[in-house]
Amino acid sequence: MIEHITHSPRFYEYVGWAVLLLAAFNIFQVAYLLWNKARVDRSERRKDELKRLAATAVVTSLSPADLLPPPSSEEEYAAYAESIASVLDSFEGEIAERAAGLLVTFGIGAHYRKLARSRAWYKRCNAVDILAVFRLEENRDFFTELLRAEPSDDVKYRIVRGLSLIVRGAEDLGELACMLSGLPYLTPKYTEDVFYNAITRLKAAGREDDFGVFMGRIMRDDRVRTLIKRDCLTACYAAICERGRPLLKEYYAAHPGEPEILAACVRALARTGDFTLLPEALRHPDWRVRLAAIKNAHLCCEDLTPEIAALLSDPNYHLRLNAALALARAGERGLAALRAAAAGNDRFAADIAAYALEQGAA
Amino acid sequence: MTFLLWLSVHFTQYTVFFYFLAVNSVYTLLIIFALRDIIRHAHLATSRAARRQLSGEFYYKPVSIIVPAHNEGTVIVQSVKALLNLHYPEFEVIVVNDGSTDDTLEKLRREFSLEPSKKPLRLQVPHERVLGRYKSAEHPGLFVIDKVNGGKADAINAGINASAYPIFCSIDADSLLEPDALLKSSKLFLEDDELIATGGIIRVLNGCTVRNGSVTDIKLPDTSLEALQVLEYTRAFLSGRTGWNALKSLMIISGAFGVFRKDMVVAVNGYRRTVGEDMDLIMRLHRHCREKNIPYKILFVPDPVCWTQAPFTLGALRRQRNRWHRGMIDALLTNREMILNPKYGAASFLGVSYFLFVELLGPLIELFGYISVPVLWYFGLLDTRFMVMLMLLAVLWGVSINISAVVLDTYNFRRYRRNSDILRLCLLGAGEFLGYRQIMLVERLRATLTFRRTHWGAQVRKVIR
Numbered sequence: 166m167i168e169h170i171t172h173s174p175r176f177y178e179y180v181g182w183a184v185l186l187l188a189a190f191n192i193f194q195v196a197y198l199l200w201n202k203a204r205v206d207r208s209e210r211r212k213d214e215l216k217r218l219a220a221t222a223v224v225t226s227l228s229p230a231d232l233l234p235p236p237s238s239e240e241e242y243a244a245y246a247e248s249i250a251s252v253l254d255s256f257e258g259e260i261a262e263r264a265a266g267l268l269v270t271f272g273i274g275a276h277y278r279k280l281a282r283s284r285a286w287y288k289r290c291n292a293v294d295i296l297a298v299f300r301l302e303e304n305r306d307f308f309t310e311l312l313r314a315e316p317s318d319d320v321k322y323r324i325v326r327g328l329s330l331i332v333r334g335a336e337d338l339g340e341l342a343c344m345l346s347g348l349p350y351l352t353p354k355y356t357e358d359v360f361y362n363a364i365t366r367l368k369a370a371g372r373e374d375d376f377g378v379f380m381g382r383i384m385r386d387d388r389v390r391t392l393i394k395r396d397c398l399t400a401c402y403a404a405i406c407e408r409g410r411p412l413l414k415e416y417y418a419a420h421p422g423e424p425e426i427l428a429a430c431v432r433a434l435a436r437t438g439d440f441t442l443l444p445e446a447l448r449h450p451d452w453r454v455r456l457a458a459i460k461n462a463h464l465c466c467e468d469l470t471p472e473i474a475a476l477l478s479d480p481n482y483h484l485r486l487n488a489a490l491a492l493a494r495a496g497e498r499g500l501a502a503l504r505a506a507a508a509g510n511d512r513f514a515a516d517i518a519a520y521a522l523e524q525g526a527a
Numbered sequence: 528m529t530f531l532l533w534l535s536v537h538f539t540q541y542t543v544f545f546y547f548l549a550v551n552s553v554y555t556l557l558i559i560f561a562l563r564d565i566i567r568h569a570h571l572a573t574s575r576a577a578r579r580q581l582s583g584e585f586y587y588k589p590v591s592i593i594v595p596a597h598n599e600g601t602v603i604v605q606s607v608k609a610l611l612n613l614h615y616p617e618f619e620v621i622v623v624n625d626g627s628t629d630d631t632l633e634k635l636r637r638e639f640s641l642e643p644s645k646k647p648l649r650l651q652v653p654h655e656r657v658l659g660r661y662k663s664a665e666h667p668g669l670f671v672i673d674k675v676n677g678g679k680a681d682a683i684n685a686g687i688n689a690s691a692y693p694i695f696c697s698i699d700a701d702s703l704l705e706p707d708a709l710l711k712s713s714k715l716f717l718e719d720d721e722l723i724a725t726g727g728i729i730r731v732l733n734g735c736t737v738r739n740g741s742v743t744d745i746k747l748p749d750t751s752l753e754a755l756q757v758l759e760y761t762r763a764f765l766s767g768r769t770g771w772n773a774l775k776s777l778m779i780i781s782g783a784f785g786v787f788r789k790d791m792v793v794a795v796n797g798y799r800r801t802v803g804e805d806m807d808l809i810m811r812l813h814r815h816c817r818e819k820n821i822p823y824k825i826l827f828v829p830d831p832v833c834w835t836q837a838p839f840t841l842g843a844l845r846r847q848r849n850r851w852h853r854g855m856i857d858a859l860l861t862n863r864e865m866i867l868n869p870k871y872g873a874a875s876f877l878g879v880s881y882f883l884f885v886e887l888l889g890p891l892i893e894l895f896g897y898i899s900v901p902v903l904w905y906f907g908l909l910d911t912r913f914m915v916m917l918m919l920l921a922v923l924w925g926v927s928i929n930i931s932a933v934v935l936d937t938y939n940f941r942r943y944r945r946n947s948d949i950l951r952l953c954l955l956g957a958g959e960f961l962g963y964r965q966i967m968l969v970e971r972l973r974a975t976l977t978f979r980r981t982h983w984g985a986q987v988r989k990v991i992r
Contacts, residue, residue, distance in 0.1 A: 177916065187923035187926075198930075199949070202941065287571055291571065354588065361585070520645040
């Protein structure tokens with residue numbers, strides 16, 4: 166076959182062309198490298214300059230648009246967007262309003278809304294992310310409409326996160342929960358983050374009660390996945406949602422066969438200072454519930470010393486460790502239990518007790 | 528006799544010609560896939576996500592950083608200081624002194640005020656006997672385990688048993704993580720429950736300026752030997768691993784910097800004691816997940832950066848490459864079930880096949896070409912014009928692949944800012960074919976012949992200043 170190729174009258178002509186093309190391509194690549202580097206360096210300098218200008222203008226001037234050149238390239242839009250987002254993050258009131266006004270005056274919001282419909286999914290992701298950080302209420306309908314038409318789950322997750330930053334009340338929360346249940350489950354942290362954003366937003370608006378209402382509604386709603394309910398409870402814990410407290414006990418009672426929900430309830434209740442479920446949770450057959458309880462047991466464990474000491478022999482390493490540490494923080498009764506375990510025959514319990522005693526001494 | 532000669536001439540021509548075509552085509556395709564992946568990544572990896580992770584009260588997963596250290600006295604203090612300065616909300620650093628015969632433990636004890644600790648280790652994965660456990664009086668998140676020498680894999684296993692968090696990051700003691708590297712790599716675990724392992728890019732520290740454990744000035748090393756390694760790393764990570772990533776066939780996450788889900792690593796019984804423990808672990812993770820029908824992802828991300836010291840003498844470089852090649856052969860042999868097995872899907876047909884046919888058999892074919900082509904030409908059995916054209920084409924194609932890797936790097940990441948450094952890298956892309964490649968080929972062939980050796984070879988480090 167090679168003879169057929171090499172004996173072809175035009176073989177060396179073709180190979181010669183290939184060599185020349187490769188040589189030319191290499192030279193082109195080097196030239197492109199240098200040109201692109203210079204271009205990006207220039208563009209970055211311009212971007213930094215615009216970001217600085219925009220931040221200063223928004224903070225110091227009543228009509229910042231008069232002091233700034235309107236954006237014309239993608240880099241300039243990105244510079245203004247980043248600058249405005251950080252102003253919106255740091256300021257409230259008049260300055261935040263001026264920053265939001267600039268989004269309209271310069272058509273930045275419109276620009277990213279257009280990009281959010283572009284053909285490449287990663288460009289849509291980026292545009293939705295940027296729109297989300299503006300936290301503009303007028304984007305709510307746009308996001309909802311976008312979500313309906315969006316084919317990519319990657320973009321949908323970002324839209325839902327964007328919506329979580331602008332929730333108004335229990336109705337919006339219900340919609341969020343349905344949207345999340347309609348999507349393939351992503352990660353606990355993602356869902357927790359969505360509800361955390363929502364609680365923070367409601368707290369800032371003085372509408373924390375709405376979260377309690379929402380939790381009550383979804384407790385027995387089969388359309389909302391159990392995992393979503395669990396993450397909602399965890400968000401309650403992270404955002405210290407006081408209004409959810411009465412419902413946490415109801416959730417605990419309503420989901421006896423769901424250890425992850427029980428653990429989330431125990432953690433969230435303890436965070437709000439309610440330890441009434443701890444004794445029961447410490448004896449729960451599932452280690453996740455016991456672990457959630459033991460991590461908070463030191464806060465109220467004078468009465469629970471025997472239960473906690475029993476966990477020093479638990480098959481789970483984390484439980485043994487946390488039980489020992491809880492006893493070390495539990496005053497003289499806890500220390501006495503640790504000393505007894507350290508001198509006992511159970512090697513695992515003895516090792517962990519010795520460690521906890523050392524920690525207690527430190 | 529004439530028939531045998533005819534056969535050998537044809538066999539040589541076909542083998543060399545098609546191997547050359549296949550290998551260069553694979554590299555070119557990988558670059559195309561990598562370019563697509565890097566463009567996407569540029570849009571998705573924004574600073575907003577990292578900011579949220581840093582400022583969020585709980586939008587992160589705590590990470591245990593495991594540093595295996597064997598005779599790392601010259602670099603260990605600077606490395607640990609750099610790790611303690613990472614931007615991350617919650618992490619612990621576990622240094623495992625793997626039977627060092629130098630002053631590694633003494634330096635750690637002195638510099639970080641280590642005190643003996645009684646914290647029991649879990650018994651999840653096997654490792655050699657632990658001689659002592661220490662915690663720092665100054666840094667609550669720093670633990671040191673002193674153990675009998677058992678190799679890097681064994682040391683990481685001990686670190687896994689000592690770790691408290693569900694995700695662990697293994698990092699070499701002579702490496703420095705960029706302050707946001709852990710944020711960028713662990714962020715992926717927040718966004719994808721199927722992710723079980725990820726790794727960032729390894730860059731060459733030689734030539735750079737380091738202040739307080741951070742790389743402050745990035746410069747190409749002065750010697751060509753070290754600068755050539757910069758080119759190799761850039762090519763291997765940005766075109767190679769990014770390309771394999773796009774094909775869902777990543778077979779290796781560098782031992783110098785990888786982040787793993789602990790439960791999955793424990794499920795495959797931790798690291799196996801071998802010189803190629805990083806590739807072996809990834810192959811076993813692929814096998815485990817495929818066999819148990821566990822949905823999983825193993826990803827390479829190009830922007831978390833880990834700076835590492837590359838060998839600065841030819842001897843050290845040859846020893847390192849010899850070890851890498853032996854490690855690869857051992858991993859392939861141990862996981863030979865994955866070779867062309869439909870049960871393992873793309874990981875088998877693309878990833879494992881590449882390592883088998885290109886990385887393992889490649890040096891043999893290349894050597895065959897280096898010997899047979901001049902011999903055939905000498906005896907007048909090969910057309911001179913054809914040979915010259917073929918060599919010219921091979922070198923220019925290779926140079927093009929090298930420069931493309933530099934283009935990928937400067938397109939988005941732009942670590943080397945000086946024009947002189949970029950031009951030098953491009954020139955080295957051509958210079959690589961004048962000796963360096965052949966030396967590496969010889970070393971890989973030697974490794975192929977001695978693949979049963981499990982010796983790591985002494986490693987020489989420079990003090991990080």
